[in-house]
Amino acid sequence: DQQVKQNSPSLSVQEGRISILNCDYTNSMFDYFLWYKKYPAEGPTFLISISSIKDKNEDGRFTVFLNKSAKHLSLHIVPSQPGDSAVYFCAASRPLIQGAQKLVFGQGTRLTINP
Amino acid sequence: NAGVTQTPKFQVLKTGQSMTLQCAQDMNHNSMYWYRQDPGMGLRLIYYSASEGTTDKGEVPNGYNVSRLNKREFSLRLESAAPSQTSVYFCASTTGGWSYEQYFGPGTRLTVT
Numbered sequence: 181d182q183q184v185k186q187n188s189p190s191l192s193v194q195e196g197r198i199s200i201l202n203c204d205y206t207n208s209m210f211d212y213f214l215w216y217k218k219y220p221a222e223g224p225t226f227l228i229s230i231s232s233i234k235d236k237n238e239d240g241r242f243t244v245f246l247n248k249s250a251k252h253l254s255l256h257i258v259p260s261q262p263g264d265s266a267v268y269f270c271a272a273s274r275p276l277i278q279g280a281q282k283l284v285f286g287q288g289t290r291l292t293i294n295p
Numbered sequence: 296n297a298g299v300t301q302t303p304k305f306q307v308l309k310t311g312q313s314m315t316l317q318c319a320q321d322m323n324h325n326s327m328y329w330y331r332q333d334p335g336m337g338l339r340l341i342y343y344s345a346s347e348g349t350t351d352k353g354e355v356p357n358g359y360n361v362s363r364l365n366k367r368e369f370s371l372r373l374e375s376a377a378p379s380q381t382s383v384y385f386c387a388s389t390t391g392g393w394s395y396e397q398y399f400g401p402g403t404r405l406t407v408t
Contacts, residue, residue: 184337212395223299223385223399224338269337273395280326280345281395282353285337 183207184272186286194294199257201289203270206251210272214283215244215255218267227268228255260293267291297321299400301386307406308376316371316403318386326389327369328353328397329361331382338385344369376407 184205193199201215211232216224230237230244230253237244243256257264270286299320308314320327325346330338330353340353344363358380360372369388373380383404387397 186337189335214395216399221401223387223401225399226396229395271337276343277345277349277351280328280343280351281389281397282340282343283328283338283397285339287335287337 182287184270184284184286186268186270186289188289189287190290190292192292192294193260195262196259199255199260199264199291199293201255201257201268201270201291203253203255203286204251205253205272205284207272207274207284208251209274210284211275212273212281213244213246213253214271214273215242216269216271216285218269218288224269257291262293262295265291265293299386299388299398301384301400301403303403304401305404307408308373309408310377312376313372313374314376314405315373316384316386316405317368318370318400319368320386320388320398321367322388322390322398323366324388324390324398325366327363328387328389329359329369329371330385330387331355332385332402333382341371341384373405376405378407381405381407 214229215227218224267288271283328343329341342361347366386400389397
């Protein structure tokens, strides 16, 4: 049961243009959503997040949009830069015991920025 | 400040062998996690420790055990490795409470033949 899905395994975008990565989820109990970026042979690094009570969060070139009725979120990167080439994971969070959080990850989207 | 460290980086085991993956964090975080990542799939939670002295199963715990040795260290043990446990293993930590951001280590690539 894939509760978080990223339906595009890969995306190729020209440098300077906008990159849009999409993510769908099925569980209404998720209360927080995060995007992670991963380079080869490294662990995921946190990029940006959004609470389920908001519909937009912006941090520099990165903006995350949440559409709760559609159970859909997207990450916009503008302008795209060559250093943005990586695998991007969408993750949804729900609380566990004693303050721990369970992250459920999508399969990832490999973003390639072409010069 | 090294963040989250994992050892070893790579390991090859034969079926039936045992090993322990080590994880340590120096951020004074309360909660620690073990994930595995398989090709074409997202990371999946194996076990977690909400605080020192507690551990609980995640979504794929079979074949694994964990120990929260102290607040800094959280180890993952494979008692009898199987080829299905070939994967990349990531350890993560977070302060807990209202902090949702988990910090990840660099991973251990494990191959079981």
